[in-house]
Amino acid sequence: MPKDSSPAVLPPGVVVNPAHSPLDNAQGLFFGVAMVSFGIALLHAMGLLTGQAAGIAFLIAQATGADLGLVFLLVNVPFYVLAVLRMDRRFVLRSIVCVAGISLLTSLAPRLLVIAYVEPFSGAILAGLCIGIGVIGLFRHGASGGGIGILAYYIQEKTGFRAGWLQLLLDVVIFAVAAFMIDGMNVLVSMVGALALNLLVAFNHRRDWYVAR
Numbered sequence: 270m271p272k273d274s275s276p277a278v279l280p281p282g283v284v285v286n287p288a289h290s291p292l293d294n295a296q297g298l299f300f301g302v303a304m305v306s307f308g309i310a311l312l313h314a315m316g317l318l319t320g321q322a323a324g325i326a327f328l329i330a331q332a333t334g335a336d337l338g339l340v341f342l343l344v345n346v347p348f349y350v351l352a353v354l355r356m357d358r359r360f361v362l363r364s365i366v367c368v369a370g371i372s373l374l375t376s377l378a379p380r381l382l383v384i385a386y387v388e389p390f391s392g393a394i395l396a397g398l399c400i401g402i403g404v405i406g407l408f409r410h411g412a413s414g415g416g417i418g419i420l421a422y423y424i425q426e427k428t429g430f431r432a433g434w435l436q437l438l439l440d441v442v443i444f445a446v447a448a449f450m451i452d453g454m455n456v457l458v459s460m461v462g463a464l465a466l467n468l469l470v471a472f473n474h475r476r477d478w479y480v481a482r
Contacts, residue, residue: 289410297410298363302370304403305414308466309371310378311396313337315387317459318447319400319466320440322348322415328443331450338376342368348416356419363412364419371414389458397465404470 289297309323318327326341333340345368352361387395407414417439424435440463448456 294363294410297406298367298412299370301403301406301410301412301414302367302374304399304406306371306374306378306403308396308399308401308403309337309341309375310382311384311387311392311399312459312462313375313378314382314384315389315392315396316451316455317389317393317396317462318443318451319397319459320443320463321417321436323400324440324443324447324463325417328447328450336376338372338374341375342372345416348419352416352419357411360411360413363410364407364414367407367412367414368416389455390461393458393462394465397462398469401466401469401473404466405473408470 305323309319309327312319313327313330318324318331322344323341326337326344329335329344330337330340349361349365349368352364404414413419417436420435444456444460444463447459
């Protein structure tokens, strides 16, 4: 019997995303790392902060004078130990590489960029959008750029408590601590940037829409 060479017909509503090549994923991850790094560097230059792991790293760097990139890397270590035990190996490996890349670029940023002045609210929004689009790029190519999302996922799996709510609560704690360390107006401006970041991700990324394989 001759083989039927006609294309397979998928049920209505079923979409199959073609696999991406290593080059496809590499460029997407590089873009994500670069955008997140630029956004963090812009916030740091303005004396502002964002939430989650980057926010924790910023507060530690502000309090100790330590290198922001190195602190960011160290803050992520315990989260990625947890990830090794809980998540897909490819996700873990890609995320470790991306965190290392963000740490490196954030450390190099003061030598590569001289930011003389940016209007605070405009700068916070721009930084939030840069980090947000970078995070989307990382998510869509099977990686992440920070550790708190992994912790939130783990707790959700164990207890059923929504990961999104946990991340929001942790961000509130970070900004509350920041209020004792930096100017109150800076905290307010930082919150605007965090809002821009989270809204961009919330409206433009859902796992069932698009994830590269």
